[in-house]
Amino acid sequence: MIELLxxxxxxxxxxxxxxxxxxxxxxxxxxxxxxxxxxxKTVRSGAGMFDVSDMGRVWITGRKAGAFLDRVLxxxxxxxxxGSCQLxxxxxxxxxxxxDLLAYRLGTHRYLIVWNAGNIERKLGWLxxxxxxxxDIVIQDRTADTVMVAVQGPAVCRLPNLEGxxxxxxxGHTQTRIEKVEALAARTGYTGEDGFEIIGDAASASQLxxxxxxxxxxxxxxxxxxxxxxxxxxxxxxxxxxxSTNPFEAGLGWLVEMDNGDFIGxxxxxxxxxxxxKRKHIGFQMTGQGIARSGYRIVKCGQEVGKVTSGSYAPTxxxxxxxxxxxxxLAFIGTDIEIMIRNKPVPAxxxxxxxxxxxx
Amino acid sequence: MAPKxxxxxxxxxxxxxxxxxxxxxxxxxxxxxxxxxIVFLDLPAxxxxxxxxxxxxxxxxxxxxxxxxxxxxxxxxxxxxxxIDEPGLVNKDPYGAxxxxxxxxxxxxxxxxxxxxxxxxxxxxxxxxNGSDQAGG
Numbered sequence: 338m339i340e341l342l343x344x345x346x347x348x349x350x351x352x353x354x355x356x357x358x359x360x361x362x363x364x365x366x367x368x369x370x371x372x373x374x375x376x377x378k379t380v381r382s383g384a385g386m387f388d389v390s391d392m393g394r395v396w397i398t399g400r401k402a403g404a405f406l407d408r409v410l411x412x413x414x415x416x417x418x419x420g421s422c423q424l425x426x427x428x429x430x431x432x433x434x435x436x437d438l439l440a441y442r443l444g445t446h447r448y449l450i451v452w453n454a455g456n457i458e459r460k461l462g463w464l465x466x467x468x469x470x471x472x473d474i475v476i477q478d479r480t481a482d483t484v485m486v487a488v489q490g491p492a493v494c495r496l497p498n499l500e501g502x503x504x505x506x507x508x509g510h511t512q513t514r515i516e517k518v519e520a521l522a523a524r525t526g527y528t529g530e531d532g533f534e535i536i537g538d539a540a541s542a543s544q545l546x547x548x549x550x551x552x553x554x555x556x557x558x559x560x561x562x563x564x565x566x567x568x569x570x571x572x573x574x575x576x577x578x579x580x581s582t583n584p585f586e587a588g589l590g591w592l593v594e595m596d597n598g599d600f601i602g603x604x605x606x607x608x609x610x611x612x613x614x615k616r617k618h619i620g621f622q623m624t625g626q627g628i629a630r631s632g633y634r635i636v637k638c639g640q641e642v643g644k645v646t647s648g649s650y651a652p653t654x655x656x657x658x659x660x661x662x663x664x665x666x667l668a669f670i671g672t673d674i675e676i677m678i679r680n681k682p683v684p685a686x687x688x689x690x691x692x693x694x695x696x697x
Numbered sequence: 698m699a700p701k702x703x704x705x706x707x708x709x710x711x712x713x714x715x716x717x718x719x720x721x722x723x724x725x726x727x728x729x730x731x732x733x734x735i736v737f738l739d740l741p742a743x744x745x746x747x748x749x750x751x752x753x754x755x756x757x758x759x760x761x762x763x764x765x766x767x768x769x770x771x772x773x774x775x776x777x778x779x780x781i782d783e784p785g786l787v788n789k790d791p792y793g794a795x796x797x798x799x800x801x802x803x804x805x806x807x808x809x810x811x812x813x814x815x816x817x818x819x820x821x822x823x824x825x826x827n828g829s830d831q832a833g834g
Binding site: 650 | 739755757759760762785
């Protein structure tokens with residue numbers, strides 16, 4: 338059976354630009370327009386832009402919206418100031434990660450969450466379950482009637498269109514106009530560079546896109562999105578974490594706030610923290626030749642100790658890098674490990690997970 | 698369009714026959730365009746003996762990895778060090794500077810069974826029509 342891929346409001350624009358398209362979490366999206374390496378470089382040195390409309394956008398409103406989010410998220414959303422947003426996790430009762438997301442506070446009782454494209458039904462069901470039939474909690478998935486574009490790179494604030502939003506602090510957001518398009522712009526991103534993520538109506542998608550191109554932003558695909566986030570040490574849900582991993586072993590303990598009231602998963606997470614973690618998500622760099630890819634086995638002293646969760650060639654570093662979980666006793670910078678690349682053990686070394694740091 | 702004087706395999710290797718039963722081997726334009734930016738090549742050492750269709754190397758792009766198969770039987774007599782140092786040459790000039798190895802053919806008649814450029818162009822046109830693009834997300 339052929340499963341129909343979902344299309345973003347910019348689908349035709351991508352085809353017209355001659356993009357190489359592929360399936361990502363059920364969405365047809367560009368992998369590259371001209372070249373992953375070029376697009377990667379554009380974001381590190383200029384201004385690139387991505388169609389990230391596959392990410393889910395859900396408005397949570399009503400008198401109890403804040404209290405509800407505080408209950409389901411690992412950081413209290415109601416403590417956010419209006420006009421700001423924060424990264425946090427959605428955890429199951431056992432502490433497993435159901436998703437990582439950005440929670441925005443739009444107004445006193447108005448919030449927006451932006452989460453990953455995968456598992457939408459399950460996640461919406463999870464929210465509905467905890468919201469129950471409370472009329473003071475309204476959950477509205479507006480992914481289909483909105484568009485989301487990420488504009489990323491050190492030159493973003495030189496785009497005349499974006500001058501107005503360049504006053505925003507990191508994780509700040511505001512309602513704005515980009516040329517004639519009404520949009521919500523946040524100073525956020527997934528590349529390790531400065532930038533914005535912009536949400537507008539689906540109907541204005543191509544207008545928004547075209548105006549950004551005209552101002553000098555270059556279209557970039559999923560390929561560069563992946564290599565950029567990997568270099569920047571950012572995890573990808575579904576690869577680097579899922580419901581079978583907890584925030585502490587994923588190195589995301591900083592997204593869990595234990596001192597601010599109860600939330601789902603808290604008691605399990607307190608117990609996990611008390612017992613200590615057994616494995617840890619780490620970054621590695623190949624010292625031998627070859628590229629480690631997701632699923633390849635990690636070997637230490639002849640024994641399999643884990644699997645690569647993300648791996649790629651890193652254009653900025655001109656090196657082969659990746660992430661994996663290893664037993665805690667191997668999770669130290671400098672530890673030698675081996676990656677099985679087509680049945681040959683190739684040496685690699687545990688390194689700082691943030692491979693690339695802006696301006697370093 | 699694939700160069701006229703070359704021969705092609707269904708796995709998108711090409712061989713350009715030279716004199717003395719030797720020939721340069723490389724990857725066709727379709728292969729490099731499917732793979733995207735090539736960042737690493739694992740090529741057989743000089744002296745390696747291969748049979749037609751046998752795996753003789755690997756090519757890795759940012760997104761994907763693919764095997765390189767011997768288009769004919771014989772011995773590898775030269776590897777292109779320039780392309781090992783700069784794998785992007787396969788993208789830039791797949792039929793020229795991006796050649797991979799030079800082989801000495803042990804069974805020259807094998808060449809006749811490979812596709813000529815007209816047949817190969819037709820073969821690629823069909824693949825494109827069928828929309829067999831398979832890139833990961």
